[in-house]
Amino acid sequence: MERQAFDQEYVARLTRGDAETERHFASYFGDLLLIKLRARIRSPQLVEDARQETFLRVLNVLRNKGGIEHPERLGAFVNSVCENVLCEFFRSDSRFQQLPENAAEPVDEDASADSSFVTAERKAAVRDVLAKLADTDRQILHMLFLEDRDKDEVCQYFRIDRDYLRVRVHRALARCRTAIQKSKQPLPVANIAGR
């Protein structure tokens, strides 16, 4: 995705409904919101609801409430709106189960299956990376990301410490990132509700 500066000009284009800017805004912040929200909300449907609500409120402030004071802090503004939406979701209905701060990450079997991040090209790129990884690294990734094993347990199994585990994950992810980037798969575009 083309990197754009979040400045007064960007916010102005977004405010007046420039299609290209809206597409970039939805794509860039849509992904970040998805990553942030799905760590806090179990249901993919509620994640999407919270994401759309965040977009709606941000655009509402920009278009109907006089905009924001510091356009260069657009990202921080989006994040704070999302935090408010989250708090309201947690408070508003007992249907929404807020996770305690220190709770373990919930096992969401379908989190990635429904993810717009997953495509055939990216999977092929990741598959190539996995094929070239050492067995140990492949098994670490499997235990962490699919089996959702406790990280201390993984460290104990491979007789490594948490820092080294993070280094190995970092290296593997870096290789995946590069391979995915080379696959030139365009990033997903999120929809903005209420346009």
Next chain:
Amino acid sequence: MDHKLAEETGTVERYLLNELPPDQRLAFEEHLFDCPICGDLVRSGAISIDNLKEVFRDEPDKAIAAEAREAKRWNWTAWFRLPNLVPSLAAAALAVVLCYQNFVYIPSLERPEVLTDNVIAPVTRSEAPVITVNRAHPLFNLNFAVDSPRVYPLYTCEFQLEGQRTVLKMDSGPRQFASFTLNLLLPAKLFPAGHYVMIVRPKTEPETEIQRYEFTIQ
């Protein structure tokens, strides 16, 4: 939180692995939405993780095979850990000893053999006799001509490797006469090549030397 601190502390990976405590997570998210570099790293990291999960789900057999290979490798290396290594080596050593006894030592003892009738005389001015020992056999025989000044019921024979140590001390067995031929069957492994002295003493008088013999083994 600024970008430099986030980079130095590996915060992107910690965030993706859900390792950040709540306050640090909130601080990083505030930075993340404003920092295009961290934003890209988190996005591409999350994309990688989601695709990794999918590939693992698509190919459970391969993943399991990898796990099995890993387990196999671990089991193999586990043999070299001390708790396993000691009994394993002990068992291997025992097997070697048993094989040697059954296939080399015992068959050589059971093999019929003609003993030499060469008799070694007490020390004289002549050159010491040279005895050739077949090292393939565990035992070899030596014969000594003993002529005691008087009869003793029992004698001791002490073999010394010249200039070194006593290699063997043994009884002659009960004797009825003062003169006799002492036929001995000796273990070959105790007698490396060298010049030997054998001293015969009465068992009851260990300070008395009755006769001394010299010979060379090769």
